[in-house]
Amino acid sequence: MKRLLNGNEAFAYGAIVAGANFYAGYPITPSTDVYEFFENNGEKYHVKFVHASSEVSAVNMIMGASIAGARALTATSGCGFSLMQEAISYMAADFVPCVILNVMREGAGLGDIPRSQGDYNQMTKGGGNGDYHSIVLACKSIRDCINMPRIAFELSEKYRNPVIVTYDSDIAHTKESVEINISEIKNDTNELDWILNGNKTNNPKRIQNIYYHDKGYDNNLRNKYELIEKNEQRYEEYETSDAEIVLVAFSICGRICIDVIKKAREKGIKVGLIIPITLYPFPQNAFKKLNCCKKIIIVELNILKQMRCDVEYYTKQKYEYHSINSMSTCPTVLDILKYIEEMR
Amino acid sequence: MYDLLCEGCGHRSAMMLLDEIIQEKKIKEKTILALDVACCSLLIDFVEYDSIMCAHGRVLDVTKGYKEMKKDNVVISYMGDGAAYSIGIEEMIHSARRNDDALTIVINNGLYSMTGGQVAPTYIDSSNLGFKIEEIISNFSITYLARAALSDKENINIAKQYISTAFDKYMEKGGFSLVELLSPCPTNYKLSPKDAANMINEKITKVYKIGEFVNA
């Protein structure tokens, strides 16, 4: 069936189709539509909804539900996402899956609610304490918002690690007509072998990240992230094979850059585009295939050029790098085109 | 038993009581033990139950999420007084307010023991008035609230009776149950195990009354 949905509603439907069966949350703009969706529709779609008393509670509740075999999720933004970091670190260390939507907001501190991509470092580098990563998936369209929860749950269960799905408030609140099929819902609890259900075999299972006797902890974590980095890089590439200039952008900026390369090609300028879907693991493989690239332009919505650091690092600083960036003012197609023409 | 704990530690008495009760009620196969950090985490390598070590103060959130998905299991929320009444007091109050199906054991020794005995909100002396959970959550419609002491044989028997009642209520009626156990920490009291237990009888139980406060 065709529905007109914004990104947050699409994400919620996508989660239901992916088999989500537990949601705990605390409202915060611009992610609140997701909370309201599950508050109002949870029962109808067999998703247990809990009003948590804070983001700290919400994320720990989804940890508990996940340990019981649920496909558990929450959605938040900005400072709410910050409050979840301790539990995310625990789940990474405990090998517990979960899905968290972070609809980014502007600035540091309370900031404000316009579009922004300032949580790039927090999401991709850790955010909580210690040696871990979350897998981070970025959506650039309402269609992505529908599909991403399924990918997120599958990756989180495959690696037993938290997965963050992210986009900015332009994607959260833009409406598009999309096809959804909610008849295929399957939301029983998982019975994966590590799930706790009582010790029935004289072999107790433990969800822990402090080990007084078993010393395999560091290797287990190291192996997990090596495998993720090797196997799970995801990206979209547009006209990169002969491109002399390559744009790198995610979420709303990626969306805008798709139009930039069309316009640039009409003018005979060889521009390509890489849209990272996984922000962690960073899709470095995409850059290995560039043959003619001399210049890279990173278009992002944060003042510290957070993604640019990764692009320079993973491409070993062998190109000329440019940034089009601001805290929350999205460049237009024409702005980016003008920059490209002047840069040449 | 529970070899990482110090001699005379109340956690050992508490866990042995839980082991006895779980065995008597024949519920080991459906018991999940969720532990807080610090000295509670010293138990995790030894317990025979499926177990979870939670972030500090977040046990009741984790068990809430778990219990919602597996309603037939017996999920014990086990924590110290720092977790229960300091860093986790918000979770405690809201869990009681919602009357969650929760079976909560609080080991109260008045201190942050793992870090060397800094005073917790429960500590009592001339300038610290302590923290009595019955003054906070008794007016919510919870199922059971009691306090016992792990200080001598007689008190440990009372503790067993209260914990056993909490288990029965949890399994039969549901709702929020909490048993607080006044618990010696000889290491940080800088007393022998015997003197630490005597101190609980002579001083602590004068302020923290033993008994059942809610039995619905």
Ligand code: SF4
């Ligand atoms: S420090 Fe105190 S609470 Fe911790 S194990 Fe030793 S006696 Fe028990």
